Amino acid sequence: xxxxxxxxxxxxxxxxxxxxxxxxxxxxxxxxxxxxxxxxxxxxxxxxxxxxxxxxxxxxxxxxxxxxxxxxxxxxxxxxxxxxxxxxxxxxxxxxxxxxxxxxxxxxxxxxxxxxxxxxxxxxxxxxxxxxxxxxxxxxxxxxxxxxxxx
Numbered sequence: 001x002x003x004x005x006x007x008x009x010x011x012x013x014x015x016x017x018x019x020x021x022x023x024x025x026x027x028x029x030x031x032x033x034x035x036x037x038x039x040x041x042x043x044x045x046x047x048x049x050x051x052x053x054x055x056x057x058x059x060x061x062x063x064x065x066x067x068x069x070x071x072x073x074x075x076x077x078x079x080x081x082x083x084x085x086x087x088x089x090x091x092x093x094x095x096x097x098x099x100x101x102x103x104x105x106x107x108x109x110x111x112x113x114x115x116x117x118x119x120x121x122x123x124x125x126x127x128x129x130x131x132x133x134x135x136x137x138x139x140x141x142x143x144x145x146x147x148x149x150x151x
Contacts, residue, residue, distance in 0.1 A: 003110075004103050007080060014076035023059050024143035026075065027052055029082040031136055044101055047108050051078060053134045054118050060146055062133050063121055070114045077107040 017026060034041065034048050041048070051074050057063035058071060066074075080103045108115065122130060137143050 004106050007103055010076035010079045014072045014079055024140040026078055028140045030078050033082050047104055057133055066114050070111050077104055
């Protein structure tokens, strides 16, 4: 399936963000924008939580069963979500979030197998471990100190 218009430009940016160890900063930006949108995100909020949980588990070294290409696509999707200037700028009332929703829906469908594998991994974890693994600390700097670790 072809990627949404304007998404491809985020792929090299996502690769650089990962290579430079800046994933914690992105995860905090996603959490902030998600919180500011409140109930307007609907099911998208659950999808964002799943993608954030995947990135957190990857960053902390708890989950590595995702291809590099898929991880870059997830990060690119999250970058697209937080970018105020994408196909439809977020400052345009009502329509500004439509392209974000479309890109994240496409990402969820395209990476369905990888995301199902992550869901299965999460289901095998104890609730106590998940609480720790999926909790964002107070600052990106604290998360920076928590990873990435190699297993």
